Amino acid sequence: MRELPSLEKLTLSFSKLPGVGSKSAERMAYAVLRMDEEDRATFASAIEEVGAKISKCPTCGLYREGDACPCCDDEERDHSIICVVEGDRDAMTIEKAGYRGLYHVLGGVISPSKGLLPEGLSVSSLLERVKNGNFQEVILALSPTIEGETTSLYVSKLLSPTGIKVTRLGYGLPMGGSLDYADGLTIEKAFEGRKKI
Amino acid sequence: MRELPSLEKLTLSFSKLPGVGSKSAERMAYAVLRMDEEDRATFASAIEEVGAKISKCPTCGLYREGDACPCCDDEERDHSIICVVEGDRDAMTIEKAGYRGLYHVLGGVISPSKGLLPEGLSVSSLLERVKNGNFQEVILALSPTIEGETTSLYVSKLLSPTGIKVTRLGYGLPMGGSLDYADGLTIEKAFEGRKKI
Numbered sequence: 465m466r467e468l469p470s471l472e473k474l475t476l477s478f479s480k481l482p483g484v485g486s487k488s489a490e491r492m493a494y495a496v497l498r499m500d501e502e503d504r505a506t507f508a509s510a511i512e513e514v515g516a517k518i519s520k521c522p523t524c525g526l527y528r529e530g531d532a533c534p535c536c537d538d539e540e541r542d543h544s545i546i547c548v549v550e551g552d553r554d555a556m557t558i559e560k561a562g563y564r565g566l567y568h569v570l571g572g573v574i575s576p577s578k579g580l581l582p583e584g585l586s587v588s589s590l591l592e593r594v595k596n597g598n599f600q601e602v603i604l605a606l607s608p609t610i611e612g613e614t615t616s617l618y619v620s621k622l623l624s625p626t627g628i629k630v631t632r633l634g635y636g637l638p639m640g641g642s643l644d645y646a647d648g649l650t651i652e653k654a655f656e657g658r659k660k661i
Numbered sequence: 662m663r664e665l666p667s668l669e670k671l672t673l674s675f676s677k678l679p680g681v682g683s684k685s686a687e688r689m690a691y692a693v694l695r696m697d698e699e700d701r702a703t704f705a706s707a708i709e710e711v712g713a714k715i716s717k718c719p720t721c722g723l724y725r726e727g728d729a730c731p732c733c734d735d736e737e738r739d740h741s742i743i744c745v746v747e748g749d750r751d752a753m754t755i756e757k758a759g760y761r762g763l764y765h766v767l768g769g770v771i772s773p774s775k776g777l778l779p780e781g782l783s784v785s786s787l788l789e790r791v792k793n794g795n796f797q798e799v800i801l802a803l804s805p806t807i808e809g810e811t812t813s814l815y816v817s818k819l820l821s822p823t824g825i826k827v828t829r830l831g832y833g834l835p836m837g838g839s840l841d842y843a844d845g846l847t848i849e850k851a852f853e854g855r856k857k858i
Contacts, residue, residue: 466731466756468724470714474707480700481689492678494750497711497724503677504712510671511705514694517667527665527694534663553691559663 471497523593525569525586527552535567542566544600548590548619550607558605565603568593573606573615587619594626604632608653668694720790722766722783724749732764739763741797745787745816747804755802762800765790770803770812784816791823801829 471493479489496504520526521533528534535541545565549555555567570585594602602623606612620630635653637646646654668690675686693701717723718730725731732738742762746752752764767782791799799820803809817827832850834843843851 466723466725466753468715468726470707470710470726471724473703474711477700477704477707480696480704481692483685483688488680490750491680493711495678496708497715499677499712501712503674504708506670507674508705508708510667510674511693511701511708513667514671514690515696515698515701518665518694526663527668528663529665529667553687556663 520569524567525552525571525589526555526567540564544598545603546590546593546599546601547603547605549605550612554605570606570615570619573609573611574618575611582618585615587622590619591622591626594623594628599628601629601631604630606632608633608635717766721764722749722768722786723752723764737761741795742800743787743790743796743798744800744802746802747809751802767803767812767816770806770808771815772808779815782812784819787816788819788823791820791825796825798826798828801827803829805830805832 474493474496475486475489478484478492479486481489484492496507499507517529518527521528521536523536524533526533526535542565546568547555547558547563547565548568548570549558550570550573552569555569558567568586568590570587570590572580572585574580574582574585590602593599602619604616604619606616616632620632623630634657635650636657637643637650637654643651671690671693672683672686675681675689676683678686681689693704696704714726715724718725718733720733721730723730723732739762743765744752744755744760744762745765745767746755747767747770749766752766755764765783765787767784767787769777769782771777771779771782787799790796799816801813801816803813813829817829820827831854832847833854834840834847834851840848
């Protein structure tokens with residue numbers, strides 16, 4: 465049986481990515497083999513650059529390219545609100561929805577089964593920020609799962625002595641969806657959160 | 662809105678891979694960002710190496726690492742049969758099924774709608790090999806699709822003046838499958854190909 469060690473090495477690297485099985489990884493490695501020289505060089509250098517150029521903002525934890533944080537150092541943003549998110553990508557999703565305040569990346573949600581304890585999250589730095597800053601509101605934008613809810617409760621309890629207003633995102637029917645497909649718990653939450661029209 | 666050019670560049674490279682949409686590409690780029698330094702360096706070098714170390718055998722078209730072709734230069738193989746395949750990966754699939762003859766990679770199947778004409782395939786080099794070699798049989802192992810069938814017919818007509826025995830793979834029920842799920846055409850082919858037991 466033929467051996468192509470370089471191709472196998474690349475297949476292994478691809479298979480370490482999320483959602484990529486061994487078959488897909490092989491297919492991707494073959495695709496790289498068929499790419500032209502230039503595309504391949506661009507791909508390889510992009511992987512190196514991402515590590516060299518991107519770092520985390522020491523204040524909010526968002527990724528940044530360069531020395532200035534795209535949020536903390538942006539004077540046009542509302543510096544009186546902090547939105548607490550699980551990861552960097554969530555912040556981007558919220559950004560697309562129009563939010564223009566500050567962020568705080570927790571780095572996960574409390575999940576003992578996955579080995580994620582409160583100490584592993586950047587909760588204490590959030591507390592420091594709130595204590596030392598001049599904020600009006602902390603919005604908890606964590607996923608509506610058991611782990612997310614637990615984390616929201618935990619963070620809000622820690623923040624309560626500071627007297628700051630702590631909110632969480634509203635739960636209810638997702639826009640554009642059909643009532644038919646909504647689960648019981650979502651409908652229950654939608655009833656609780658009903659509004660006068 | 663924040664900009665991370667390095668991450669966008671990497672996302673673009675990932676999105677050029679087969680079966681990777683923009684969302685998955687972004688997820689993969691973030692995963693690379695979270696990798697440790699060493700894994701990232703291995704990944705980048707694997708992409709470069711695949712291009713630098715792997716080449717196509719000028720005779721059969723299979724990928725090889727080094728100067729010797731893993732098939733053409735292997736004396737233990739049966740040098741009297743050539744198996745014609747669409748691409749390199751098909752050869753590997755056939756290899757796993759136990760075949761130990763030679764190969765010929767066509768580089769695709771005739772598909773005018775995709776811009777693949779007979780001239781774009783390595784058909785003439787196959788004809789040369791058969792004319793100048795001492796082969797007993799050419800096995801056409803192309804996909805059982807309209808394009809594959811057309812290509813098989815085309816290749817077999819071109820080879821007929823040489824008098825060599827040309828065969829194609831058998832069609833019928835796939836092993837382990839249920840008759841329930843087989844389509845009409847497959848069952849028709851299975852009837853045609855029925856064997857005495």
